[in-house]
Amino acid sequence: MKNRLKVLRAERSWSQQDLADRLEVSRQSVNAIETGKYDPSLPLAFRIAEVFAMRIEEIFLKG
Amino acid sequence: MAGTQQARRRYMMRFLPITLAYVAGIALATALIPDHAPADVRTISLSILPGLAVIGWLWAMGRLLVELEDEYLRMLEVRKFLVATGMTLAATSMWGILELYSPEVPRFPVFFVMPLWCLGLAVGALFNRLTFGSMKAGADHS
Incomplete structure (x- = not known):
């Protein structure tokens, strides 16, 4: 699943570690999600949406 | 991430004593059970000790999965x-x-x-x- 995590993070000048701290996950998790190697669970997807103050479908894209 | 580090630390705190118990159990069984010993109470009891440590390892690994946030x-x-x-x-x-x-x-x-x-x-x-x-x-x- 594609996502806009890297762009959204860059817009806020956050490092992967900054985002990981906000999500309370490891930096490896953020990297794996960003690169599309790992699709987060629904609860984590909701946390990501909450951190960026956006809807899930605005962050994660089909295909 | 603190939760992950804590889970891994707890795993090691469980893994190390269990490993020591396993090594001690094997050493004890090797020392006390003669070759070609009958499957009597002593043989079975001494063999169960390291076997329990193996169960302990599996438990520790299971706990790691549960505790990894x-x-x-x-x-x-x-x-x-x-x-x-x-x-x-x-x-x-x-x-x-x-x-x-x-x-x-x-x-x-x-x-x-x-x-x-x-x-x-x-x-x-x-x-x-x-x-x-x-x-x-x-x-x-x-």
């Missing part, structure tokens, strides 16, 4: 366990069939199933590294 890292651990289990089942099943049909093939002692599974964990870690890349690969600290 980071779902991605937990998934990597589960993949390691699956690779180890698959490798052990495949290797022992294939060797077992070979033993069944050829008396010339050396017998594979069941004792080595657990060490083989642990070797499978290392293969699983390598598999994770090859399929998910190194922990630093693709990192962006900007």
Whole structure:
């Protein structure tokens, strides 16, 4: 699943570690999600949406 | 991430004494049970001690999965366990069939199933590294 995590993070000048701290996950998790190697669970997807103050479908894209 | 580090620390705090108990149990059984001993109460009792430590390892690994809060890292651990289990089942099943049909093939002692599974964990870690890349690969600290 594609996502806009890297762009959204860059817009806020956050490092992967900054985002990981906000999500309370490891930096490896953020990297794996960003690169599309790992699709987060629904609860984590909701946390990501909450951190960026956006809807899930605005962050994660089909295909 | 503090929760993950705590889970790993707790795992090591469990793993190390259990490993010591395993080594001590094996040493004790080796010292006290003579070769070709009958399967009497003493033999069975002394053999059960290191066996309990093996159960302890499995419990510690199960607790690690439960206590790892980071779902991605937990998934990597589960993949390691699956690779180890698959490798052990495949290797022992294939060797077992070979033993069944050829008396010339050396017998594979069941004792080595657990060490083989642990070797499978290392293969699983390598598999994770090859399929998910190194922990630093693709990192962006900007």
